[in-house]
Amino acid sequence: MKKLVWLTALLTSISSASFADNWDMPTPYGDGTHHTQVAKSFAEEVNEKSGGKLTIKVHSGGSLIKHPEIHRAVKTRQVQIGEVFVGRLGNIDPVFKLDNIPFLATDFDSAEKLYKASKPALNKQLENDGLMLLYAAPWPAQDLYSNKPVNSLDDLAGLKMRAYSPTTSRLADLMGTTPVNIPFSDVAQAFTTNAVDAMVTSPSTGVNSQSWDYISHFTTISAWIPKNMMFVNKKIFDRLDSDTQKVILTAAANAEKKGWELGRQLAVEHTNILKEKGMIVAEPSQALDSSLREIGATMVNEWLDESGADGKTIIDAYKSM
Numbered sequence: 001m002k003k004l005v006w007l008t009a010l011l012t013s014i015s016s017a018s019f020a021d022n023w024d025m026p027t028p029y030g031d032g033t034h035h036t037q038v039a040k041s042f043a044e045e046v047n048e049k050s051g052g053k054l055t056i057k058v059h060s061g062g063s064l065i066k067h068p069e070i071h072r073a074v075k076t077r078q079v080q081i082g083e084v085f086v087g088r089l090g091n092i093d094p095v096f097k098l099d100n101i102p103f104l105a106t107d108f109d110s111a112e113k114l115y116k117a118s119k120p121a122l123n124k125q126l127e128n129d130g131l132m133l134l135y136a137a138p139w140p141a142q143d144l145y146s147n148k149p150v151n152s153l154d155d156l157a158g159l160k161m162r163a164y165s166p167t168t169s170r171l172a173d174l175m176g177t178t179p180v181n182i183p184f185s186d187v188a189q190a191f192t193t194n195a196v197d198a199m200v201t202s203p204s205t206g207v208n209s210q211s212w213d214y215i216s217h218f219t220t221i222s223a224w225i226p227k228n229m230m231f232v233n234k235k236i237f238d239r240l241d242s243d244t245q246k247v248i249l250t251a252a253a254n255a256e257k258k259g260w261e262l263g264r265q266l267a268v269e270h271t272n273i274l275k276e277k278g279m280i281v282a283e284p285s286q287a288l289d290s291s292l293r294e295i296g297a298t299m300v301n302e303w304l305d306e307s308g309a310d311g312k313t314i315i316d317a318y319k320s321m
Contacts, residue, residue, distance in 0.1 A: 020052060020053060020054070020055070021053065021054045021055070021240070021244075022054075022055050022057070023054065023055070023056045023057070023079070023080040023081055023236075024056075024057055024059060024064060024079045024080065024081075025039065025043060025056050025057065025058045025059065025079070025080075025081045025082060025083070026059045026062070026063075026064040026065040026070050026073065026079055026082045026083070027039050027058060027059065027060045027061070027062075027070075027082070027083040028061070028062050028066075028067035028070065028083065028084065028085065028184070028228075029060065029061060029184060029208075029228075030060055030061040030185075030208065031060050031061070032208055033204070033208055034137075034204065034259070034262045034263070034266055035083065035137055035139075035228045035259070036058070036060045036061075037262075038137050038255050038258055038259045038262065039058055039060075039083055039230065039255070040058050040060075041254075041255060041258060042056075042134075042135070042230065042251050042252065042254070042255035043056035043057070043058050045247075045250075045251040045254060045255075046247055046248055046251045049247045049250070049251065050244050050247045053240075053241070053243075053244050054240070054244055054247075054248075056081065061185070062185065064079070065078070065079065065082070067084065067085070067088065067183060067184075068088070070082040070083065070084050071084050071088075071089060071092075071129075074131060074231060074232070074233050075129050075130055075131060075233070077233050077235070077236065080232060080233055080236045081134075081230065081231070081232045081233070082230070082231065083228055083229065083230045083231075084228065084229060084231075085164070085165070085226065085227075085228050086099035086100075086122075086136065086226060086227050086228065086229050087099045087100035087164075087165035087166075087167055087168070087226055088164070088165050090165050090166035090167055091166055092125070092129075093125045094303060094306045094307035094310075094311060095118060095121040095122055095125050095307070095310070095311075095314075096122075096125070097165075097166060097167045097303060097306075098114070098118055098303060098307075098311075098314065099118075099167075099224075099226050099227055100165050100167035100168055100171075100224060100226055101167060101224060101296070101299050101300055101303055102142075102171055102223040102224045102292070102295065102296040102299060103223060103224065103292065103293050103295075103296025103297070103300075104224065104296065104300055104318075105224060105225060105318075106141060106222045106223065106224060106225070107141070107222070107225070108138065108225060108260070108263065108264050108267075110225075111138055111224075111225035111227075112260065113318055113321040114318050115136060115227065116321070117314050117315075117317040117318035117321065118314045118318075119133075121310055121313075121314060122136075122229075126231055127234065130233060130234050130235060131231045131232065131233060131234060132231060132232050132233075132234045132237055133229060133230075133231050134229075134230045134231055134232055134248070134249075134252035134255075135229070135230050135252040135253070135255045135256035135259065136227040136228065136229040136230075136256060136259070137227060137228055137229075137255070137256060137258075137259020137260060137262070137263065138225050138226065138227045138259065138260060138263040139202040139204060139205075139225065139226050139227070139228070139263060140202040140203050140204050140225070140263055140266055140267035140270060140271075141202065141220075141222040141223065141224065141225050141267060142200050142201055142202055142221075142222075142223040142224055142225070142226065143200065143201070143202065143203060143218060143219060143220050143221055143222065143223070143271075144198065144199075144200055144217075144218070144219040144221050144223075144284075145198060145199045145200075145201065145206060145211060145215050145217065145218055145219075146159075146197070146198040146215070146216075146217045146219070147197065147198075147215055147216050147217065148216075148217060149217055149280075149282070150198075150217065150219055150284075150288060151285045151287065151288060152285065152287045152288055152291065153175060153176055153288065153291045153292075154176075156175055156176055156177050156198060157176045157177075158176070158177070158178075159177045159178070159197040159198050160177065160178045160180050160194075160195065160196045160197045160198070161175065161177035161178065161179055161180065161196065161197070161198050161199060161200070162179075162180060162182045162187065162190065162196045162198070162199035162200075162201070163179035163180060163181050163182070164181065164182065164183065164184070164201075167299070168200065169181070170299065170302075171200065171223075171295065171299065174295045174298060174299070175292075175295065177197075177198065180195060180196050182195065182196055182199075184205060184208075184209070187199070187201075187205070187209045187211075188209050188210065188211075188213065188214055191211075191214040191215055192214050200221070200223055202267075202270070203218070203266070203267065203270035203271045203273075203274055204266050204270045206218065206270065206274055206279075207270045207273050207274065210277075211274065211279070212274065212277035212278055212279050215279070216279060216280060217279065217280045217282070218271075218274050218275075218279045218280065218281045218282070219281075219282050219283070219284050219288070220271070220281065220282070220283055220284065221284045221288070221289070221292055223292065223296075225263070228259075230252070230255070232248070300315075
């Protein structure tokens with residue numbers, strides 16, 4: 001009898017282990033970034049609520065797979081799940097470029113509407129690659145960093161501007177600067193070695209890279225509110241039992257809510273930190289704001305030409321909200 005009980009327990013243990021899954025989640029940013037914190041809370045909820053069926057391990061800061069390779073790694077099932085900056089995929093399809101179009105959605109309420117309007121197209125494109133969107137979370141609005149006051153585009157002429165997506169490269173061109181592709185991890189070094197002279201990015205990026213050590217001016221142009229997105233390989237997700245799938249989807253919904261709340265909160269907190277650390281924080285002049293909005297209108301029209309009827313559907317839906 002004791003043998004039978006022992007054997008039953010052993011078989012149960014083996015059976016449970018055989019159905020347990022371990023996933024690796026590469027993320028592009030370090031542990032101090034709020035997107036990584038959201039990703040960790042998502043993984044912790046899944047690990048806890050799945051009852052041992054699924055364990056997700058977060059590999060932050062590009063430690064497992066570098067940012068440019070994460071999309072391909074999930075697509076080819078090198079890893080099961082991953083996070084990327086949406087605009088980085090702009091060369092794949094115009095819907096990803098939309099996330100970086102300046103002066104289209106410049107506050108969080110507008111950004112949420114644009115996300116809602118574009119989400120069906122975003123889902124469709126990810127599905128074409130065998131992927132499934134789990135959640136998206138915003139950065140604070142993108143502002144202008146420079147080592148001198150910028151009152152007009154003339155003040156930027158000839159400078160080297162950090163770029164991190166096809167759309168930000170185009171923006172740098174239209175601003176009269178030279179785009180230089182610099183990942184987040186290399187921002188500080190790029191400024192200290194004069195590889196770049198200016199950048200358009202969030203106050204969070206400035207805080208996380210301690211921008212006050214190498215740059216002096218911060219102009220709150222509020223150009224756009226980009227997002228990171230978390231996605232999973234669809235075939236791998238479909239292999240899970242329905243209960244575990246529900247756990248993932250619930251955790252994803254919670255992560256998205258937390259991400260948007262943090263984005264709003266940090267937009268204020270991180271701008272204040274830049275000021276406290278000695279950076280000169282200023283609103284854009286009327287001349288600069290007007291010129292930048294003209295550039296934004298140009299880029300929206302260019303995007304509509306590229307995206308065709310699908311793009312028009314998104315913009316019309318956004319404007320009707």
